[in-house]
Amino acid sequence: MNKPIRVVSVFCLLLFLALLVNATYLMYVRSDALDKDPRNRRVILATYSRERGAILVGKEAIARSVPSDDQYEFQRTYAEPFKYAPITGYFSFYSQTGVERSQNSVLSGEDSRLFVTRLVDMLSNSDPKGGNVQLTINGAAQDAAWAGLENLPGDAQGAVVALEPTTGRILAMASTPTFDPNNFASHDFGAVAELDKKLSDDPRQPLINRAIGTTLPPGSTFKLVTAAAAIESGNYDADSLVPGGSGFKLPQSSTVVGNHDGGDCGGKRITMTQAMQVSCNVTFLSLANELGNDAMAEQAEKFGFNDTSLEDLGGQAASLYPRDMDQPQTAMSGIGQSSVTATPLQMAMVAAAIANDGDVMRPYVVDEVRAPNLSVLDRTEPQTLSKAISSTTAEELTTMLVATVDSGTATPAQIPGIKVAGKTGTAQSTADRPPYAWFVSFAPADDPKVAVAVLVQSSDTAREEIAGGLLGGPIAKAITEAVINR
Structure with missing residues (x-):
């Protein structure tokens, strides 16, 4: 063989080997990742021609597929779409979000746990069906959460999370403004693309689940973390005397921070319980300054800050307690300001941990995975994340x-005949925008069944009337009653 032919032959052989290696890599190494890639149109086209499983709240299907009269055979539909959109997300030709994405393999019928079902369908020549996903959501609690947000004045922005303290089950999760996932499920793909761009560009950010995706200063609700750190130090309890007064001078600064009402919290020395009842800024500024950044950060992280823990619903943002704050910043962190930020889920986890004897449970929204015949294939087991206190x-x-609800700032959460534990928060933002209103609670205090966090990011409420108790207290109360009275 002459040299030119030999060179060409070797080159062709190398190309052939390269093709073999590439095909092997794509079919065996990358196949699973490519199959699950939401941009994989072939997979989407196949699933459009298959009956996708339902997403269930109780016995109600809040998302299901129904026969359609076009080439795709099935149309995804959502019952009560605005109420549940932050949880279900949407299933479209272009992408998936929420539970539709996190549980896509089950809902599409591709999950390995559905192998037997797929085999039976194949042998019986039946059309394959997806599995069903049972959520932890309490329908009555979700109704109360959504109604509470809907009743806020004006074009409000806010979110609510309710947890079962002993398990971490998410009983309610609502966010406003929101969107209609039915529009994303449309088979008019041009309209879907236009809708996605419109909502993505909307300054109100309706596609964000504020319950887990928005982090803001938690204000005075963070005083629960500060008080926890103080008591855990061994130097304080509910009856200990702590600094009160009308102002606290930040260290290394001439700035004096006062109380929300301009008062003195009842004196220069008050009990820790009284400080919590009246939400005394001076007390918690003093405590955070005394404890220092390391102790405060360690306590915050035990509650879940600087990490994420929700595994079955995408979009969670980490709540932050920076470990590099200076002394003035650390003092301000004691009242939930400075660089401290939190999601409503995180503050619900703080309240739930206190209700659960100090144990932080991993939050979850998927209760069970079921076959098309509704037999249970898998069930989520509660998991302890940490011992916070x-x-x-x-x-x-x-x-x-409890004292704060009985006769303090959190009285709007009172429920006759039931002991409720709660805390208000009003977090300052920039000078040109109103503060954020927060509320956290759990009840019954002696046998907690539900822990709630409410965030009102904005509403048509006069600035001087914005308060966690006024805006968030009634919402938390309604959710609590819905759970307890069910």
Whole structure:
């Protein structure tokens, strides 16, 4: 063989080997990733021709597929779309979000746990069907959460999360403004693309689930973390005397920070319980300054800050407690300001941990995975994430929070005949925008069934009337009643 032919032959052989290696890589190494890639149009086209499984709340299908009269055979539909959109997300030709994305393999019928079902369908020559996903959501609690947000004045922005303290089950999750996922499920793909661009460009950010995707200063609700750190230090309890007064001078600064009402919290020395009842800024500024950044950060992280824990619903943002704050910033962190930010889910986890003797449970929204015949294939088991505080500290904090609802700033959450533990928060933002209103609670205080966090990011409420108790308290109360009275 002459040299030119030999060179060409070797080159062709190398090309052939390269093709073999590439085909092997794509079919065996990358196949699973490519199959699950939401941009994979072939997979989407196939799933459009298959009956996708339902997403269930109780016995109600809040998302299901129905026969359609076009080439795709099935149309995804959402019952009560605005109420549940932050949880279900949407299933479209272009992408998926929420539970539709996190549980896509089950809903599409491709999950390995549905192998037997697929095999039976193949042998019986039946059309394959997707599995069903049972959520942890309590329908009555979700109704109350959504109604509470809807009743806020004006074009409001806000979110609500309710947890079962002993398990981490998400009982309610609502966010406003929101969107209609039915429009994303349309088979008019041009309209879907236009809708996606319109909502993505909307300054109100309706596609964001504010319950888990928006982090803002938690204000005075963070005083639960500060009080926990103080009691865990061994130097304080609910009856300990702490600094009161009308102002706290930030260290290394001439700035004096006062209380929300301009008062003195009842004196220069008050009990920790009284400080919580009246939400005394001076007390918690002083405590955070005394404890220091390391102790405050360690306590915050035990509650879940600087991490994420929700595994079955995408879009969670980490709540932050920076470990590099200077002394003035650390003092301000004691009242939930400075660089501290939190999601409503995170603050619900703080309240739930106190209700659960100090144990932080991993939050979850998927309760069970079921075959098309509704047989249970898998069930989520509760998991403890950390021991945030001792049971003794939890008892001390509960005493303080019950007093805050009984005769403090959190009285709007009172429920006749039931002991409720709660805390208000009003977090300052920039000078040109109103503050954020927060509220956290759990009840019954002696046998907690539900922990709630409410964030009102904005509403048509006069600036001087914005307060966590006024805006968030009634919402938390309604959710609590819905859970307890079910």
